Amino acid sequence: MTSPFSSALGRFAFELYRNIDEEGNVTVSPLSIHLALLMALEGARGETAAEFSAVLALPEGEAGIEKAARRALDRLTDEQRGFALSIVNALWGQVGHPFRSDYVERIGARYDAQAHAVDFAADPEAVRGVINGDIATTTRDRIPELIPIGMIDADTRLVLTNAVWFKAAWSSPFEPDRTAPAPFHLASGGTTDVPTMHDDATVSYFEDDRVQVVQLPYEDDDIVMDVVLPRPGLEITELERDLSVDTWRSWTKSASSTSVALHLPRFEMKCDLGLAEALDRMGLHQAFEVDRADFGGIDGGAGALVITEVLHSAWIKVEEGGTEAAAATAVVFMTGAIGIPAELPLEFRADRPFLFAIRQRATGILLFLGRVSDPRANPTE
Template sequence: MVMAQNIPEIEVQDSTLTMPLFLEQEKEIEGITLAIEYDKDVLDATGVTLAGGILENKDYTLIPINTDDEGKAKVSIYSGRELSPGSTETPFAFVDFKIIGRFGDSSLLSFEKFECNEMPVSGKSGFGVNETISDKVKVIVRSDKAENFNLTHAILVLKILAGMAEEGINSDINEDGKTGTEDAVYILRVIAGLTQPSDDQIEIMQSEKPRVTSPDVSADDLRDLVAGNTEFALALYQKLSENEGNLFYSPYSISQALAMTYSGAKNETEQQMKDTLHFLSQDRLHPAFNALDLELSTRGHGAEGQDGEGFRLNIANSIWGQTSYPFLSSFVDVLAENYGAGLNLLDFAKSPNDSRIAINEWVSDQTEEKIKDLIPPGAISSFTRLVLTNAIYFNAAWKFPFEEEATQNDTFYLADGTEMSVPMMSQTKPFGYAKGEGYEAVELLYDGDELSMVILLPDAPDTSGDSVTTSVTSFGSLFRRSSRDFGTFESSLTAEQLSTITESLELKNMQLKMPKFKYESDSVSLSETLAQMGMPIAFGDGADFSGMDGTRNLFISDVIHKAFVSVDEAGTEAAAATAVIMDESVPPEPIEVTINRPFIFLIRDIETKAILFIGRMVTIIDN
């Protein structure tokens, strides 16, 4: 997600400047009591006086700018004294605090998440007008809309309707000039989860330029793009694999979504993204991605899916921007010509949670409802200006389906030696096979012969101290003892090694046993990981995405990814009818391969060698 950047200092252009407590859009409340929780030592260091814990000194005001993990706002204290034109005013300190608003004699509301849309500074383009603090403390409170409504809000509105409380908060939800029944009903429906965003909330900023359906891309550019994506896939794998547990993601989808963002990057931001993501130059990358994407869209025609329906490879990428935000037409043109994407416009500033729901519903539609909650609550705020989303759904039948009757429970050995019983599929058919130092590799084709799954099975750990490979019958004929265990193989896996493995695959008659498994990742934030990999500037105030809006006011706040995969026996009769491929001579005894310990797997396009998905299974979750 891309957010507006905070301004580090205020340029004074009028003779005087005072900064009120300003929160976007709604009505003022007079006579509100503000109870402040703060770090006394930090506050004392600023010289600011808060009498009795109540903000009484009208010469100072608090500007909330964000919230911490505990829901308390981080505020900056600004002076309200007169300043000379041309001077600057910087924050004295940051203070943790919580605001409690008391309405009438009894109604109590706690605003633990105050937000300031933009700091109102006179003479600054795009910001609110200068305001002066009155004798009474006044607070402009934003309506929570659908973001943070709770039962307390509903009770307060009902009290207002019954004449039991004064109209204080902006309870006029439908903005008809009064607090009415419709407002109370809306709040209650939100609390009950009955109110959903409608399609007419989403506008699309479309370029007048159509997608280029026959891009002029050289074979070298396409090859270099795929090679770069593979380098990124393995580099990202090494970072994500530092965490425990199963892993599954689409490096292709992540690269493509970030490529759209890269089109707006300039200077050092652009260079860091280029190096970290292993991108080509701007003029080569976007046409090459277009060519690869169009090529992949032709896959699976006439092939079967896992569920008996047609083959599906759904890659959902989209960009969502703040409505009325001045995105450059050149940025939108790149998205249209090379990615076939319009810029979807939502009002994050007024309705952040409604916007989140709308994006999640779009993703759910694109992934056949397998991924329903890509963006978690709270990830989008009123500061958000741009959101990139990517989600993956893949459904294909094996070229050689497994017989369900042949599936039996068998042992799967975890990395720590723990055993678990899992449903193990089994069949004897021709599969791609390679064996090297510390690993075996198996390739299973999907129906249509255009995509495949490659399984990398590292040797079992050496439990005897003897590095010589030996057969351990109780673990299966190819569960071999070796000095190289799963962690060693995984941590040393590179793009070059992976290429060597896939190039060495040869068709062998094989007795293959592998577990059924199903895995859906959580929504994973990649911002910290990508920053650690070499592109930190994109995620901070120094970011330069001026190719998007002509300013340097945007940065990426988050990149969120979620993926789903399901592997079972499924296939079709047509695929089974062409399952036997052999020479005229008598076939040799089949190689026995049993996937009964942690393994790495990837799904790739055979012709272009593009890695669409990569992951690992260290424990098995059955369907």
Template structure:
């Protein structure tokens, strides 16, 4: 049989965001053993290839979030579409034939050559990690290879050149290998995600890991003395006391019949958290049904400077999810099957076994701490300031938020918070 020597590839993505995320692993079947100041909303230093990749990542990010939300609308969700995209784009370099086509469709990469994707991703990563002296954003990639298992030199060279991923050979039979991998994850997430794996299955042959760490102080910090315990209304209508931060000032703000939205910048303003609060008569599920890449781009153009008051809950959460089901629903099912073709990665037959994603996020008066990677290319324009009365936005019920690089349009993190416990 052609698939006699089938190996299974399991991807575990690890990122950090006001959350964190980590890597991916490859397995073979058990029955076969293997031998500066920045003006926000002004795009700078981007090219068409970067914009295409950012747009692809944006489209993929919202489609992925929609799939996750459909299964978990009643719980907190916080993901890094950027981190997932980076890890899968590294893996994409090893795919061929119908497997490569399926991944391209899911990742929204149609019309881009592999060279364009890799060059654009390198340029994007370099841009993102030189963001702002007041903001820290670290992106790290690594490959952990089973000692003695054959991988094509071209695949390893490409991931090292364009994704700066160091490949390390490990004896997966040595229990210390788990600690070595987890130590790398902990180090590259500033200890926010201490582990990504508990053990290494005898069939595992590769862990492909992406980690992103983000920490930024608000451009205008919230005063701790203004934080008060106030009711936060949960999805079921129950009200619970929770610390709500508040401040007044001038913000970039947008409102329509469905929601209020505010842009809270970090540091010099290149990175922002966007908070979207559905109106009292609009359910979070209804808001999410309109949460598409196309609508997002239009909304980004509508923000204008306006005086007002923002009341925002402190929140801290950990989130983890296995993304196999969501990726299969988006058209990537073949990569999890025996028919998978990763012949540009290894001469052996392999398939993806698992894609894991972990995040951590904390938002408080000083700012946000998190981890992940993302790219979204949207040209945003300012709207002239109009004389309007001050707004008041009290985020005391479930809401959506995203952390965005305003220069490239990349969305680093996104999530829906239904309980800020």
């Protein structure tokens, strides 16, 4: 059953994905980005807040989105679940800056955000190391350096961060001794051999004249990986052009239990992104404009806060036993700065670029979303 939070997250996720101008392999955590921006929204006012609400796909007049988010996250991070999921939010604020106590208390209560007083003005590089170290700890060193050198300086006043780490075993693992090199047809037109996992399994499956879709359940079958494979001759960019949460849900809801011969590349990828331009294209303008940004709910307007960048880094590894994935997001604020069903046997052979998502079945919450254009960890072409 979807909630106002999961519905908003789904709409935001696919709109953001379409606006990310990135070729090759792409992976993001819509959940991580959405949570970090929700914390920024808590301090936005006026038209800046209205733009945040629209971009985050929040229902007009919908109160209590943070309560829906809290309920969803509590369920996801329940230690009794059959998978591991850590979600850590934090506020890193310049010592001595007049942050409103109600803002700090509110994001602490609503998002479990831990508040840290740091001194960007005295030693921004040292603070960068502390923030990156905290994120590395949460993500088990999968995201070792979210914030690159030079991204924060003595004018930085606030950084809001989210970090996510996920690990789960398949309900029916692939047998390692069946993994073998198999051709993968690259978007560039070339072909390369990649380690490909094989299994004969009964899974939820859907197909039409454009796509084949499988849902691969984890040990806790409330969490699944959807793999969407365009039909031969359909470019993945053409499929992505019309991609939406409604399209994705129609595929997954139409799936039925089917015996399938699965052929899925083993893959690992990491993606580092600056999201300011994508968010600007989606309609978040004022937050990046020094003369128009209104974050009076954070410091009463005393610091003329403006967002200079929204950083995101995500990593995922899919192999025979299951999946491990991690992501982190940082919203960087400065003062006075400028920025912006079928006949058997059925075969599902992912031997060309495909899309994937890791989501919770019951609510539709999207943990990770991405594109595999080249399954090699370090492609050379």
